Amino acid sequence: MKLTQIRNATLLLEYAGTTFLIDPMLAEKEAWEGFAGTARSHLRNPMVALPVQVETLLAADIVIVTHTHMDHWDDAAQKCIPSNKLIYTQHQADAELIRSQGFTNVRVLQDENVFTDGLTIYKIEGQHGSNDAYAVPPVAERLGDACGLVFTHHDEQTLYIAGDTVWVKPYLKALQRFAPDVVVLNIGDAHIDEFGPIIMGAQDTLRTLQVLPAATLVASHMEAINHCLLSRRELREFTQQQGIADRVAIPEDGESLTF
């Protein structure tokens, strides 16, 4: 597989002969305001430019939107992506939203999605914030649902893109069930006011490697959105201090990794 970190959670993935564009956020640098009610909301988003031409991304066969927060599916993506592109969503509600935006070929991921060539994509539950955040209905409503994705194929290593989630039991269960070789962590330590982290942070590399010592982790969702507080430099220092630097890839935007 070839995995390219584009920007924030946007990934380009070539896997078993198919190219996936995941969580396209395609806006120009500083196109919109920081997310209100989150850390450093005075900063404009995206904080950095796309490292590639949009056309490169639009050549993907399939788009997967793990959830419809603006830093995963933005106005620019809605304008640039052809309306007949095949798009998968986590559930019916997101599919209906994206259809209402003019897209005509939108499908809903099931728990297990078997493609004819032997590729299987599993949808994994996430939790996009702390238990306390999900105990306050308006906060829970704003955080909503987000899914992870496990890719398996007999000719490929197993890949788990964990998506926007904190460490919850379903994440652990997915690690144990699939024993992925590669785990993409959205690890920018995004914070909302009062309720703290809504995605993973540096400690989750250690925790993941306790479960899967041989896995390679890939750090994503960093240095692009106002509320992501963990920098690549800080994460690099952390992994060096912890002796796990060889197990945690921290690609720059535009950098590709091959597994």
Place this chain on the structure above:
Amino acid sequence: MKLTQIRNATLLLEYAGTTFLIDPMLAEKEAWEGFAGTARSHLRNPMVALPVQVETLLAADIVIVTHTHMDHWDDAAQKCIPSNKLIYTQHQADAELIRSQGFTNVRVLQDENVFTDGLTIYKIEGQHGSNDAYAVPPVAERLGDACGLVFTHHDEQTLYIAGDTVWVKPYLKALQRFAPDVVVLNIGDAHIDEFGPIIMGAQDTLRTLQVLPAATLVASHMEAINHCLLSRRELREFTQQQGIADRVAIPEDGESLTF
């Protein structure tokens, strides 16, 4: 429906013409030691006697074991319950364990279980401890899986037995999806060393009623096991202070409620 609080999480439920025995812990008072590594482990379990004759419970049509921790499925239950009793478990691993204990009619609950008379039981994911607890593999292993149960029938109110879980997103989603009229909360605030609560506590009554203001909550899993720190008296005072005493039933062991 008629719901009888037996002791700890053990419930006798008459629902749509069928009688369910849920989470049978049938040992005599103080039959075994307190759970090591949990609060007040010097106390012996169960801390109180069964309030009814075991025979009353064995007349149930179906047994459901939400998980196989000893305070939900104990040696005494394994001795007393006839080996051909129909027993439902949360997953294959629990079914295999119970079959290995000599039971011959053990089935696994699916996410949705439709019975011929219109009764449907939904299995709901729980998380039997904090996110931090599930980030430490041996702690996660000990806590394991536990499920909740939603009962629906056209002639009955909807009942959600939340089971051994803390407040996590799947609990909120179940409240929102099924809008249960009655919610049984395992609310004894059981604590394990270092990682805090592994089931619900007093605050979860308030949180649940914020989502479902018209629901009736039933407090269970109290005052029977060493590590359950919340007493009925304390919960009663809390609900009175919060003005929700009329929405939270706190049955004594042996007490029945009809809805």
